[in-house]
Amino acid sequence: MVDVRSGLGEALPPPEVEDVELYHPHSWWTRYVFSQDAKIIAIQYATTAIAIGMVALVLSWLMRLQLGFPDTFQLVDAEAYYQFITMHGMIMVIYLLTALFLGGFGNYLIPLMVGARDMVFPYANMLSYWIYLLAVLVLVASFFAPGGPTGAGWTLYPPQALLSGTPGGKDWGIILMLSSLIIFIIGFTMGGLNYVVTVLQGRARGMTLMRMPLTVWGIFTATVMALLAFPALFVACVMMLFDRLLGTSFFMPAIVEMGEQLPYGGGSPILFQHLFWFFGHPEVYIVALPAFGIVSDLISTHARKNIFGYRMMVWAIVIIGGLSFVVWAHHMYVSGMNPYFGFFFATTTLIIAVPTAIKVYNWVLTLWRGNIHLTLPMLFALAFIVTFVNGGLTGLFLGNVVVDVPLSDTMFVVAHFHMVMGVAPILVIFGAIYHWYPKITGRMLDETLGQIHFWITFIGAYGIFFPMHYLGLIGVPRRYYELGETAFVPDSVHTLNAFISIMALIVGAAQIVLLFNLVWSLRHGREAGGNPWRATTLEWQTPETPPPHGNWGKELPVVYRWAYDYSVPGAPEDFIPQNQPAPSRVSHEAAS
Amino acid sequence: MAVVVILVLLALGSVLFHVLSPWWWTPIASNWNYIDNTIIITFWITGIAFVAVVLFMAYCVFRFRHRPGNTADYEPENRRLESWLATGTTLGVAAMLAPGLFVWHQFITVPEGAAEVEVVGQQWLWNFRLPGADGKLGTTDARDVTPDNPLGLNRNDAASLDDVIVEAGELHLPVGKPVKVLLRSVDVLHDFYVPEFRAKMDMVPGMITYFWFTPTRTGTFEVLCAELCGVGHPQMRGTVVVDTEDDYRAWLAEQQTFSQLTASSDGDSTATAVAAATAQSEAP
Ligand code: HEM
Ligand SMILES: [Cu+2]
Ligand SMILES: [Cu+2]
Numbered sequence A: 001m002v003d004v005r006s007g008l009g010e011a012l013p014p015p016e017v018e019d020v021e022l023y024h025p026h027s028w029w030t031r032y033v034f035s036q037d038a039k040i041i042a043i044q045y046a047t048t049a050i051a052i053g054m055v056a057l058v059l060s061w062l063m064r065l066q067l068g069f070p071d072t073f074q075l076v077d078a079e080a081y082y083q084f085i086t087m088h089g090m091i092m093v094i095y096l097l098t099a100l101f102l103g104g105f106g107n108y109l110i111p112l113m114v115g116a117r118d119m120v121f122p123y124a125n126m127l128s129y130w131i132y133l134l135a136v137l138v139l140v141a142s143f144f145a146p147g148g149p150t151g152a153g154w155t156l157y158p159p160q161a162l163l164s165g166t167p168g169g170k171d172w173g174i175i176l177m178l179s180s181l182i183i184f185i186i187g188f189t190m191g192g193l194n195y196v197v198t199v200l201q202g203r204a205r206g207m208t209l210m211r212m213p214l215t216v217w218g219i220f221t222a223t224v225m226a227l228l229a230f231p232a233l234f235v236a237c238v239m240m241l242f243d244r245l246l247g248t249s250f251f252m253p254a255i256v257e258m259g260e261q262l263p264y265g266g267g268s269p270i271l272f273q274h275l276f277w278f279f280g281h282p283e284v285y286i287v288a289l290p291a292f293g294i295v296s297d298l299i300s301t302h303a304r305k306n307i308f309g310y311r312m313m314v315w316a317i318v319i320i321g322g323l324s325f326v327v328w329a330h331h332m333y334v335s336g337m338n339p340y341f342g343f344f345f346a347t348t349t350l351i352i353a354v355p356t357a358i359k360v361y362n363w364v365l366t367l368w369r370g371n372i373h374l375t376l377p378m379l380f381a382l383a384f385i386v387t388f389v390n391g392g393l394t395g396l397f398l399g400n401v402v403v404d405v406p407l408s409d410t411m412f413v414v415a416h417f418h419m420v421m422g423v424a425p426i427l428v429i430f431g432a433i434y435h436w437y438p439k440i441t442g443r444m445l446d447e448t449l450g451q452i453h454f455w456i457t458f459i460g461a462y463g464i465f466f467p468m469h470y471l472g473l474i475g476v477p478r479r480y481y482e483l484g485e486t487a488f489v490p491d492s493v494h495t496l497n498a499f500i501s502i503m504a505l506i507v508g509a510a511q512i513v514l515l516f517n518l519v520w521s522l523r524h525g526r527e528a529g530g531n532p533w534r535a536t537t538l539e540w541q542t543p544e545t546p547p548p549h550g551n552w553g554k555e556l557p558v559v560y561r562w563a564y565d566y567s568v569p570g571a572p573e574d575f576i577p578q579n580q581p582a583p584s585r586v587s588h589e590a591a592s
Numbered sequence B: 001m002a003v004v005v006i007l008v009l010l011a012l013g014s015v016l017f018h019v020l021s022p023w024w025w026t027p028i029a030s031n032w033n034y035i036d037n038t039i040i041i042t043f044w045i046t047g048i049a050f051v052a053v054v055l056f057m058a059y060c061v062f063r064f065r066h067r068p069g070n071t072a073d074y075e076p077e078n079r080r081l082e083s084w085l086a087t088g089t090t091l092g093v094a095a096m097l098a099p100g101l102f103v104w105h106q107f108i109t110v111p112e113g114a115a116e117v118e119v120v121g122q123q124w125l126w127n128f129r130l131p132g133a134d135g136k137l138g139t140t141d142a143r144d145v146t147p148d149n150p151l152g153l154n155r156n157d158a159a160s161l162d163d164v165i166v167e168a169g170e171l172h173l174p175v176g177k178p179v180k181v182l183l184r185s186v187d188v189l190h191d192f193y194v195p196e197f198r199a200k201m202d203m204v205p206g207m208i209t210y211f212w213f214t215p216t217r218t219g220t221f222e223v224l225c226a227e228l229c230g231v232g233h234p235q236m237r238g239t240v241v242v243d244t245e246d247d248y249r250a251w252l253a254e255q256q257t258f259s260q261l262t263a264s265s266d267g268d269s270t271a272t273a274v275a276a277a278t279a280q281s282e283a284p
Helices: A027-035 A038-068 A076-116 A122-144 A172-203 A212-243 A268-301 A312-324 A341-367 A378-400 A400-408 A410-443 A447-474 A492-525 A584-591 B003-021 B033-064 B079-108 B245-254 B257-267 B272-284
Strands: B115-122 B123-128 B164-167 B170-172 B181-187 B191-194 B200-203 B209-213 B218-223 B238-243
Touching: A027 A212, A027 B170, A038 A076, A038 A122, A038 A492, A076 A172, A076 A212, A076 A410, A076 B170, A122 A172, A122 B079, A172 A212, A212 A268, A212 A312, A268 A312, A268 A341, A268 A378, A268 A410, A312 A341, A341 A400, A341 B033, A341 B079, A378 B003, A400 B033, A410 A447, A410 A492, A410 B170, A410 B200, A584 B238, B003 B181, B003 B218, B033 B079, B115 B170, B115 B191, B115 B200, B123 B181, B164 B257, B170 B245, B181 B191, B181 B200, B191 B245, B200 B209, B238 B245
Parallel strands: B115 B181, B170 B238
Antiparallel strands: B115 B123, B123 B164, B181 B209, B191 B200, B191 B218, B218 B238
């Protein structure tokens, strides 16, 4: 225990790696555009991710208009609807959330939080961003290609993804989608190796692994997982491209399309599903673990209390990360795979619920006897817990193989995954933006605008996705661009759909408030100072705010304690920075 | 403080919505009320957990919100509490998993003597095949699919010849008899889904999948496709009619067998030509 919180008695280990000279930019271009500074790269990643995310948001409006008012607006036909769900889903999951959490927050926070000057391979880090940008451009190009983007659903299941009944199947859409994913993975790997090696090799003296803030643990574990999971998607994409372009049959059995025999044979559509979900399930946690980590730090900082059960939290992150590689087929209970797999995957899936629940308990127990400041980051953290618990609990329905049978492929699933991996992580992103914006820009975001943004987003998003579960319970399938006349669906469902759509429009519009706030506060925000939240972690202790290239000035910081010395009894202030040696005698005694 | 009120309202509102809203599953028409029961157990356990967590949070925010002079406790760990909670959660999870796996075992164990029917999906309609007098379905291959053999039956397999084929029509089933539904597709993935039966399963080209159930009441039920299969996905509808035994037999007697169908498409006798004409006018 003592070694986690403070290591007074021990001699500080000598630095493992000598402080290195960083690359010095010579021009505006190398300083701000082709920059090798992780903080600039982070901002580039974040801006690109948010920009493409706005496209996904607008697509969701169009889809909701179609679902809510199928006969009023003729904006979207069947083809467009399927293209939109595909692009919306893929953009949200990969190009927004993955890129923003790892490329954005990872780049900004890892070096600062572990006390490094930069990522260990700055050049590869820079390449990583530009390759990501290329992937985004290839993806966007498919909107303008003949035939438009693919409408195969974000899961891209063959054979339909490659056939003419699906938009883009025989045109450019699917080719560009697969190419874009391949490019994304190449770029991500360059960034990901950086994050991992920086955490393992670039930490400041005294920053043991068990003293790292949970944010770093979350991003680190997620990155390791991504490096292991993305290759499965990579090969699946390459094989599928071969099927489409070279006429191989990895995933294509003998097929009769509209009465015509196709020259395919012998392949397995289910093999693709296994590869896809071997990536796809860990992907859920690649998005969730950084959110878990970040929200832990937000709660601890703004409740002025150490995170409850730090070591348990670290182990829970690691265990969830490991287990999430053996649950993938819970997405395939009704895929036609060997039904006996169901026993195994239902069991592993429900086992994951235990470490996940422990995380939730520890967050709320951190609030217990805290000194809770209801700042914007704290509000978003509370909202995260609500939506995450809600979405996590509905996961127990879908993970429990036999319960999944009636619910799978219905709107229940759509509601579940939006709650747990759409809304919940995005709420954390918002909280994190309000929390770290002062460090990134030196100014606070506007509080009133933030409150408006928070309340509409939280209540609105819950109002969209909570009732949606019941559509699925009735039996409304997902990916239906119109329900038409369906005997078992009562008329009231159309009213509910209209309600959900109106909420979706409002919530979407509320994001404009955030965007405005981000721009407006750059100039007009209140001056933040170096450590406005009175936080303990290293990024708040930089000599300058915003931190310049190299972060720390002359001397690298030295770490004397864990990241959670809030409200230590006897200490003069209610927080002790990680790099402060002084009154730690007190905390040391309190600990023993 | 507003956040305390909202959290409480949200927890209670969700429960009220669950209880009072008109949106609930469609009345069941199969033996899988075990599934419904497992869902109910899961609703109870998860519902209690959800309300408990949200209300506890609301209480913490109310009780421990920042006021001048407040300080937080310093309590890094509490082994006992943590293991208590972990144990409780494990028990709750086990209480859901155990019945779930039990019912799953039933779900995948087809009872002896279940009747077999085959559903064949293609973009974007449903075909059905029932074994003929021999009680056996003949073998098939997607490569054998031709305009006059749309399901790809093997002409050299004697068991095929008397198979009853329903092209893009209704499937009838007798009430109270367990049936094993064999699923096949000739083009892309589809999924045979009748909400009232609670069961569904993907249809995968190149393989045969299955599920079983026992229809428990007569009536007409809509078949939906539950796996994205291209632009016609939401329009891919079919009908299952659950009949009394007598009605079922009467319906079955009217259906065409494979050999009748092939003979009629050769069109060499007036009788079969008439049958062909009827078959065509039936097809929508
Ligand atoms: C206000 C915000 C959002 C709204 C209104 C919205 C709406 C929708 C709608 C209407 C669909 C199609 C449902 C269907 O017909 O099956 C959909 C699908 C999807 N959404 Fe969202 N969404 C939102 C945010 C997000 C976020 C943040 C994510 C990130 C994880 C996300 C991920 C997905 C995915 C993966 C799909 C599935 C696409 C597919 O079926 O292939 N959405 N969303
Ligand atoms: Cu279909
Ligand atoms: Cu379909």
